[in-house]
Amino acid sequence: MSTVIEVVDVRKTYGRHVTALDGVTAMFESGRSVGIVGESGSGKSSLGRMLVGLSTPTSGQVLVNGRDLRQLRRRSLRLEFLRAVQQVAQDTTTTFDPRHTVREAVRTPAQILGGMDKAAADDAVDAIVEELGIGAELVDRYPHELSGGQRQRLSIARSLIVRPDILICDEAVSALDVSAQAVVLNVLKQYVRSHSLGLVFISHGLPATAFITDELLVMNAGVVVEEGDTATVLGEPSHAYTRQLVEAFRTVETAAA
Ligand SMILES: Nc1ncnc2c1ncn2[C@@H]1O[C@H](COP(=O)(O)OP(=O)(O)OP(=O)(O)O)[C@@H](O)[C@H]1O
Ligand SMILES: [Mg+2]
Secondary structure, three states: OOOOEEOOOOOOEEEEEEEEEEEEEEEEEOEEEEEEEEOOOHHHHHHHHHHOOOOOOOOOEEEOOOEEHHHHHHHHHHHHHHHEEEOOOOOOOOOOOOOOOHHHHHHHHHHOOOOOHHHHHHHHHHHHHHHHHHHHHHOOOOHHHHHHHHHHHHHHHHHHOOOOOOOEEEOOOOOOOHHHHHHHHHHHHHHHHHHHOEEEEOOOOHHHHHHHHOOEEEOOOOOOEEEEHHHHHOOOOOOHHHHOOOOOOOHHHHHHH
């Protein structure tokens, strides 16, 4: 069965005045690549955090394979959820502990979530690094001895080493320059295809999102205002907000050219 995360009529409020998500219903499954776009503060990260279980809805439900994470009392089930749904953060400086080599950081999830012993986990590190086209020599360095792009690819390796069903990327390439972005996007896109990985790609960048996703959710003020096939949504946006978003992007692109 393909892993499915179902978000059912979810609201998320912070205090009395902030409604970050206002009745969001959406479905994410392995083998599909879905982009979440919208202006700053529209609720993208609030939704992303909920998908990986880092935040709970004020009302509504988030179900993974039909189960609410809050009901997963058994450790083995929780570990299985954590394996199946992985994330890549924007800021890799918090992903890697400066006191340890990158190998140790990439190996740890394989040991904890994959149940591997150290030797098997080390083999898994070498395998995923090779698969992602990362130079083998980088793995035994310390985080500060790597470029931002290299660190980001290794943090993706750290998430993929447990062979998740769905990967949630929140602004995962936004901090990189265009050429480093292209490398990461190509690696991710290939992996998504070859492993039928589900991808949730949260981003400000429309070109990157268009390149890597099949479908789009457009968010505005905590609400999904438009959804559908990526090419259609961007090519023939039906909602005024989406048109504005696409238009704003074209203006910036033209100004930068
Ligand atoms: N922990 C929090 N406490 C209070 N308010 C929060 C918290 N997290 C997010 N918010 C608010 O919720 C709203 C949605 O924030 P969110 O981070 O989901 O936006 P976003 O779409 O990811 O924006 P960006 O593109 O800037 O990353 C914003 O108004 C934000 O200020
Ligand atoms: Mg965000």
